Amino acid sequence: MKGIRQLAENLDISIGTVSRALNGKPDVNEETRKRVLAAAEELGYVANQSGRSLRQGTTNAIGLMIESNKETVENSDNFFLGLTGGLQSVFSRHKLDLVMLPCPSDEDPYEYLKRMVARRVVDAMIISATQRIDRRIDLLVKAKIPFVALGRSSSGGNHPWIDLDFEGVAASAVARLVAKGHRKIAVAAPSSDINLGYIFVDAYRQALERHGMKYDPKLVIRVKSSEQGGYQAGHELLLLDSKPTAIILIYELMAIGLYRRLMEAGVVPGRDLAVIGFREEPRAKFLQPALTCFRMSLRDLGVELAETLLAAMPAYANFYPKGAHNTIWPLELVPGESDAFSLEP
Amino acid sequence: MKGIRQLAENLDISIGTVSRALNGKPDVNEETRKRVLAAAEELGYVANQSGRSLRQGTTNAIGLMIESNKETVENSDNFFLGLTGGLQSVFSRHKLDLVMLPCPSDEDPYEYLKRMVARRVVDAMIISATQRIDRRIDLLVKAKIPFVALGRSSSGGNHPWIDLDFEGVAASAVARLVAKGHRKIAVAAPSSDINLGYIFVDAYRQALERHGMKYDPKLVIRVKSSEQGGYQAGHELLLLDSKPTAIILIYELMAIGLYRRLMEAGVVPGRDLAVIGFREEPRAKFLQPALTCFRMSLRDLGVELAETLLAAMPAYANFYPKGAHNTIWPLELVPGESDAFSLEP
């Protein structure tokens, strides 16, 4: 005999009562509850999750889906691990466990998610790296699995999401450069199929126009968000007919490759070209001259993600009365040397 | 009605037969099996994992425990994500899913593991960052949960583990430096409480003695495995009475801090001091002069870990007849400029 039955046997109490005692149900004498808890501690009894889940239809676990394709592994760095701190700090208050579900690189993320959802191994999901059209979102909506997306998407109608403040970053970066006299500002961004690539460049365009400047598609360099992409961006920038005097990078890791290409051509960042990076990245921390960039706390972002998710789960509605909602996550400017010079006389 | 019952209803077949058909059991007509599979595909039916686990006593999931304390987040970089690629490639062949279980930073890893084990949410575990005395190992042995440890430990008797070839690296690094005429070789390592700190320094001592050199405890600088630790190591190195001409770093990230401290003192790495790093680390990739270091493939290590684990699981014994075993994982030398000079005339 095992499990709760064993425990009940030892205490000479019915299993129903043991269960109620352990789960803090009201209909149980405080005296017996103490005995049960003591015995459970003594025997190291913890309820079998499968039995529990089966009966309750709930797993007490939240899934964080991770797409570990090659690019993610290269780029995401400690991104997910950084998030988990914030996520856990919220979840643990509700006795929820976080499980990270890494999608195999040779499997379609949609199919993987579908399997995980169907298996009912978690109660809710956190997905990231959303696409503009993202079937995963439709799937989760249809399956009625609570979820939160890190990244906007036009799929799925009105679902909870958090996204970085691309508009704010673009506006801030452009304003900063314009104030220093720059009039030809390039941007290196991924393809507009990627949400980030689309939204950021649009925000950049609007920021330019607010300053009465003309948007020039030639100054938008489409490359991958990687070191190689940065090198490529540097290369294409040098080939432009009318040279820009500044460039905004959508991901700070690109700066490493960009610097390298520029150095090869004898162009010195921070003197001949102003450079601003988007998201702070440890690997780029040691560049000379230090990169001006935008920073955010992964931990805080994790907390916000967790709370947004719980707010979308009926069972936690009373804790987070705000309900399902969306958030634009602000980033903080960290001034460096890479854009310190001014073109004004 | 839901699940397999619904499916059986639709097909006008008993649920037992449906289950057998889906699980590839022999006692079912090929014709009906086809019908069942088609209907399952059609309806998107996937067996509920809780029901399955409860009945079978198995979860078809392998847990990878992650300790995401602050230091891990800072240092691990893409370590775990890099591993998952290799892990998944093996597990997916056996229809096993990998779940990453991040231990909350404010919870004792031992208690966390205990909870996960008791909940029976995975069939087997992978643990890492083992201590010389590691209660987790005793726990897993006692609970009879198959596991593999990344890192040696004196706990738990004869259990499966994989560890990096510290001896090989120490021998290779020392031999290389000695060949270039170095006679005073320092090493920067963490406290000997940490397994790594203990074993590596011991291997270093043996390597020295094989070359007929004397082990000098003063040349062992105990610092944290981080950038700050590297800076600290540089600082302490400069204070030594008899200056070493070379230093071996136990973790490459330390090189960043070390370089910084050396530069401040006008000591040029690769000219005034030879530097060799241990494990390749993307963030240190951009140092000048390029660091000589030892590299390994995280993916391959993941494959080996997965196979070692499966070999320790009775259910997979026929696939991996080797059974439980241990492996010393070799690393490959990547020559750089940081130790290129020679002291010989």
Add this chain to the structure above:
DNA sequence: TTGCCATAGGAAAACGTTTCCGGAAAGCAG
């Protein structure tokens, strides 16, 4: 025809838990 074996599939138990329901005991007001 009879008997036997192989094949296919149905019925039901079992996994470990939670929760609903009902009932005993005790307390209390009249």
Add this chain to the structure above:
DNA sequence: CTGCTTTCCGGAAACGTTTTCCTATGGCAA
């Protein structure tokens, strides 16, 4: 003492599977 409420607990059903056991059917040999 009676009737009603409250407190506490035991019994049993239910969650969705897999698996064991058993039966029905058909084929085949004697």
